[in-house]
Amino acid sequence: MSTELAKAVVDGVLTGGVYALMAAGLTLIFGVMEIINIAQGILVVLGAYLSYVLQTHLGLDPFLGLFITVPVMFFVGVGIEWGFVRRLKQQNRTALSILVTFAVAIVIEGILTQFFSGDLRSLHAWYVDRSLHLLGFYLPYIYLLGFALAVAGLAALQVFLYRTRTGYSIRASMQNRAGAQLVGIDINRVSAITFGIGAAVTAAGGMVFGATTTFNPNSGYDLISRLLVIVVLGGLGSIGGALIAAVVALVIEDVTAVLWSPVWASTMFFAVLIVVLIVRPNGLFGRQAARAQ
Amino acid sequence: MNDPLATPLWRGARVGTAGLALIAAVAFPFVFTNPAVTSVAMFTLLFVGSSSAWNLFSGYSGYMALGNAVFFGSGAYFLANVAKDLHLKGGIGIFALVPLAGLFAGLVGVPVGWLALRTRRHTFVVVTISIFFVFQLLAYNLHSLTNGSGGMQLPMPPWLADTYNNYFYAAALVVAVVAIALSWAVRRSRFGLDLLAIRDDEDRARGLGVRTERVKLAAFALTGFITGMCGAITAYYLGSIYPPFVFDALFDVTIALMAFLGGLGTVTGPVVGALLLEPMQQYLTLRFSNAGISLILFGCLFLLVIRFLPEGVVPSLARLLRHVLRTRGEPQAGPGDPPPYDSPADHSPAAREVPR
Numbered sequence: 001m002s003t004e005l006a007k008a009v010v011d012g013v014l015t016g017g018v019y020a021l022m023a024a025g026l027t028l029i030f031g032v033m034e035i036i037n038i039a040q041g042i043l044v045v046l047g048a049y050l051s052y053v054l055q056t057h058l059g060l061d062p063f064l065g066l067f068i069t070v071p072v073m074f075f076v077g078v079g080i081e082w083g084f085v086r087r088l089k090q091q092n093r094t095a096l097s098i099l100v101t102f103a104v105a106i107v108i109e110g111i112l113t114q115f116f117s118g119d120l121r122s123l124h125a126w127y128v129d130r131s132l133h134l135l136g137f138y139l140p141y142i143y144l145l146g147f148a149l150a151v152a153g154l155a156a157l158q159v160f161l162y163r164t165r166t167g168y169s170i171r172a173s174m175q176n177r178a179g180a181q182l183v184g185i186d187i188n189r190v191s192a193i194t195f196g197i198g199a200a201v202t203a204a205g206g207m208v209f210g211a212t213t214t215f216n217p218n219s220g221y222d223l224i225s226r227l228l229v230i231v232v233l234g235g236l237g238s239i240g241g242a243l244i245a246a247v248v249a250l251v252i253e254d255v256t257a258v259l260w261s262p263v264w265a266s267t268m269f270f271a272v273l274i275v276v277l278i279v280r281p282n283g284l285f286g287r288q289a290a291r292a293q
Numbered sequence: 294m295n296d297p298l299a300t301p302l303w304r305g306a307r308v309g310t311a312g313l314a315l316i317a318a319v320a321f322p323f324v325f326t327n328p329a330v331t332s333v334a335m336f337t338l339l340f341v342g343s344s345s346a347w348n349l350f351s352g353y354s355g356y357m358a359l360g361n362a363v364f365f366g367s368g369a370y371f372l373a374n375v376a377k378d379l380h381l382k383g384g385i386g387i388f389a390l391v392p393l394a395g396l397f398a399g400l401v402g403v404p405v406g407w408l409a410l411r412t413r414r415h416t417f418v419v420v421t422i423s424i425f426f427v428f429q430l431l432a433y434n435l436h437s438l439t440n441g442s443g444g445m446q447l448p449m450p451p452w453l454a455d456t457y458n459n460y461f462y463a464a465a466l467v468v469a470v471v472a473i474a475l476s477w478a479v480r481r482s483r484f485g486l487d488l489l490a491i492r493d494d495e496d497r498a499r500g501l502g503v504r505t506e507r508v509k510l511a512a513f514a515l516t517g518f519i520t521g522m523c524g525a526i527t528a529y530y531l532g533s534i535y536p537p538f539v540f541d542a543l544f545d546v547t548i549a550l551m552a553f554l555g556g557l558g559t560v561t562g563p564v565v566g567a568l569l570l571e572p573m574q575q576y577l578t579l580r581f582s583n584a585g586i587s588l589i590l591f592g593c594l595f596l597l598v599i600r601f602l603p604e605g606v607v608p609s610l611a612r613l614l615r616h617v618l619r620t621r622g623e624p625q626a627g628p629g630d631p632p633p634y635d636s637p638a639d640h641s642p643a644a645r646e647v648p649r
Contacts, residue, residue: 030415034415036415036418036419084596084600087600088603089603094357094415095557096553096599096603098357098359098415099546099550099553099595099599100596100599102546103593103595103596103599104592106591106592107588107589107592107596109588110584110585110586110587110588110589110590110591111585112585113584113588114589118584221542225422225426228419228422228423229419229423231419232416232419232423236415236416263433263434264434266430267427267431267434270423270424270426270430271427273420274423274424274427277408277411277412277420278408281412281416282412282416
């Protein structure tokens with residue numbers, strides 16, 4: 001029992017890292033633009049399908065394929081921001097942004113259904129099916145590699161935000177949008193880049209997601225519901241909060257599956273959110289401003 | 294400047310239109326007897342009810358709830374469980390349980406609302422979505438109440454195929470009328486003003502003595518009551534229910550889109566939105582059996598509405614009409630209007646420019 005429990009915790013941490021990467025994009029977009037990107041879930045699925053296409057048609061390894069899929073997803077994100085989000089009027093922007101990104105998600109789901117049908121797919125590679133035997137655990141290589149990828153991605157994001165000029169602009173816009181504009185930051189450019197980064201991380205997240213589970217165009221709903229729970233749990237706009245929330249939520253889910261039953265594991269995931277909200281309506285690391293209307 | 298649409302003439306025209314629409318709705322199944330048509334009409338009426346209910350809380354208070362399928366599914370499963378436990382036979386009597394299903398859904402709305410309304414704005418939206426997924430998961434997992442993914446059967450009504458839909462159509466019409474009447478009554482009451490004040494500035498409304506918590510929760514539960522009735526009728530019509538159909542994420546956004554299309558926060562907006570959208574959606578599903586294309590078209594339609602009609606059809610038309618009435622030179626003077634002795638000044642080009 002105790003080894004099963006330890007295994008559940010380790011699995012939770014490893015998958016939590018990947019979810020943290022996907023959620024970081026979502027919370028970054030919220031922080032800069034004050035909009036919730038409902039399309040984040042389907043973008044992950046799109047990233048998984050891109051890796052799938054590269055693998056089945058060009059025989060490209062999913063990890064090598066990231067050199068293509070990450071830039072592609074970046075430009076998809078920039079396109080969505082430029083095409084739809086930027087054109088929203090200031091009045092009712094919050095509500096409309098949710099509907100717009102939902103509509104984008106529906107269109108992408110439709111396109112994926114058209115090309116790939118609703119059949120379940122999955123990515124294959126030597127590291128997907130084999131496990132590493134370590135300290136009495138059997139850890140699938142893909143979990144380890146995915147976690148390493150997530151850590152690398154998050155570290156790159158950290159360096160980008162804290163060590164580059166564009167990163168400074170993004171953080172300034174997160175702190176005070178109007179102030180950032182006053183000191184000469186091109187808010188449109190920052191928004192486009194932010195949305196691009198938010199989408200680019202889904203290419204990496206989607207690849208790992210596609211390698212660890214089967215997916216179809218419908219998988220976006222399950223993903224976005226989890227990602228939303230993670231970002232609200234961590235506090236909207238807080239990247240560090242999203243990381244901790246992702247790991248905590250996934251560990252709780254995996255531990256529930258072992259201690260109680262796998263059937264209730266995903267319910268537990270949402271129950272955590274409800275309990276936290278009763279105690280702290282702003283999430284674990286939310287800013288007070290999130291409550292002001 | 295006076296609102297040219299507030300004259301008794303226009304008010305009378307509005308009442309007349311509403312009366313005519315009601316007569317047309319009652320006469321509809323006698324004119325169009327094709328079951329395929331009456332089925333679409335019934336679903337349209339149910340969406341008129343659900344979308345008006347959504348607007349009653351979210352449109353008036355500005356809190357975007359994207360989890361109303363919680364009420365829809367609760368009403369549906371309540372009816373299925375009561376019919377099963379009491380071994381009821383199919384027939385008109387089942388409809389008597391529909392208001393009870395609505396009450397049950399409204400009761401579900403109290404703890405859900407209490408929890409969700411602790412948050413605001415984006416967080417509120419996300420919390421409603423999360424609670425929706427909790428309910429969907431519960432519907433899969435609570436086998437004793439829902440039979441999980443196996444679904445539940447409802448009693449089969451003994452009606453003939455020709456008139457089968459008419460009973461459901463009548464029930465849906467009653468619910469739709471109740472929803473519109475409630476929405477209208479709330480809009481004209483102090484309760485409605487409280488909700489609008491919350492939308493404009495919640496903290497200030499609270500400072501001025503609006504009991505915001507209570508008002509929000511009451512409106513949320515009222516929305517649950519109407520949406521639950523729509524869910525119960527849908528369940529009875531379909532005959533069997535499954536978790537993903539009655540707890541459907543697309544339902545959450547469809548009713549919101551209808552209200553947006555028609556005009557957020559207006560009484561007629563959600564009605565117009567549902568009348569336009571639901572038949573179109575049913576047509577798309579029938580015309581393109583391929584799910585991909587109908588999803589793409591639905592999403593694009595969605596994007597076009599938000600891009601070009603962010604205010605909605607009803608407010609945009611009203612503005613156009615006002616503009617036409619004002620720029621026609623002579624105002625349409627109703628008996629209640631002040632005498633236009635200062636009208637010469639109004640004919641100067643500058644004054645004729647309508648602000649905005």
